[in-house]
Amino acid sequence: MHIPIGHKVKKMFSGIAYKYDFLNHILSFGIDYYWRDCLAKKVKKLDPKTVMDLATGSGDVAFKLSDSLNKECAITAADFCQPMLDQAKIKQLKSKKYSNITFQFGDAMHLDFEDNSFDVVTIAFGVRNFEDRNKGLREILRTLKPKGSLFILEFSQPNVWFKPFYFLYLKYILPTIAGIISRDKNAYQYLAGTIESFPSKEALKSQLLEAGFSKVDAYGMTFSTVAIHHAIKQ
Numbered sequence: 391m392h393i394p395i396g397h398k399v400k401k402m403f404s405g406i407a408y409k410y411d412f413l414n415h416i417l418s419f420g421i422d423y424y425w426r427d428c429l430a431k432k433v434k435k436l437d438p439k440t441v442m443d444l445a446t447g448s449g450d451v452a453f454k455l456s457d458s459l460n461k462e463c464a465i466t467a468a469d470f471c472q473p474m475l476d477q478a479k480i481k482q483l484k485s486k487k488y489s490n491i492t493f494q495f496g497d498a499m500h501l502d503f504e505d506n507s508f509d510v511v512t513i514a515f516g517v518r519n520f521e522d523r524n525k526g527l528r529e530i531l532r533t534l535k536p537k538g539s540l541f542i543l544e545f546s547q548p549n550v551w552f553k554p555f556y557f558l559y560l561k562y563i564l565p566t567i568a569g570i571i572s573r574d575k576n577a578y579q580y581l582a583g584t585i586e587s588f589p590s591k592e593a594l595k596s597q598l599l600e601a602g603f604s605k606v607d608a609y610g611m612t613f614s615t616v617a618i619h620h621a622i623k624q
């Protein structure tokens with residue numbers, strides 16, 4: 391029986407939702423805080439009034455944006471995996487701040503938002519899991535206001551010299567550690583596979599232009615294992 395990729399991704403994140411943050415910080419040696427920081431700094435420069443954090447998961451990018459941006463900024467944080475959103479909402483409740491964030495269900499394949507709704511859309515480590523990347527990027531483009539910006543924080547293809555160490559870690563060490571902690575080695579093997587097959591900075595740039603964005607810049611970080619793409623709607 392054919393099971394759509396979106397369904398598999400949703401199920402996988404449902405299974406690891408409760409351990410997601412812990413594993414994220416351990417497996418990235420805490421560098422994920424720095425990557426989100428860099429993303430928030432880039433968004434802050436634009437001083438947006440309306441932001442959507444898509445594939446928000448447990449909400450860390452949305453929280454970072456809320457801390458960094460003007461308090462008047464309305465942040466919509468959407469994800470299609472309810473257990474991940476539940477984790478985000480628990481964190482929001484516990485913190486007693488972040489009242490400018492609305493967490494809600496949203497599937498990047500058909501977003502339930504009007505055309506031209508947001509000044510900025512951010513998406514961190516989500517694009518890689520889209521069932522149809524071009525469709526998702528076109529949906530984001532539709533919901534952005536003219537001159538609006540999309541920021542994608544995502545894994546990328548590392549510098550050549552770093553590749554052997556990186557893929558050794560990604561393919562063998564990471565799934566083993568994550569498997570012990572989450573009891574779902576398969577989920578992390580799948581994630582490692584999607585990282586290995588994800589396009590380079592140049593290739594993702596081309597995909598963004600093909601989806602209809604007018605200008606794209608890419609910034610590599612941590613030996614280019616991760617990159618931020620900034621794409622602008624005409």
Ligand SMILES: C[S@@+](CC[C@H](N)C(=O)[O-])C[C@H]1O[C@@H](n2cnc3c(N)ncnc32)[C@H](O)[C@@H]1O
Nearest residue numbers: 445446447469470471474497498514515516519
């Ligand atoms: C690796 S997590 C990233 C979460 C968060 N952005 C972060 O930086 O920690 C990927 C998230 O993308 C979400 N996702 C994948 N495909 C999606 C889609 N089509 N629509 C909405 N969310 C999606 C998953 O449910 C998951 O929560």
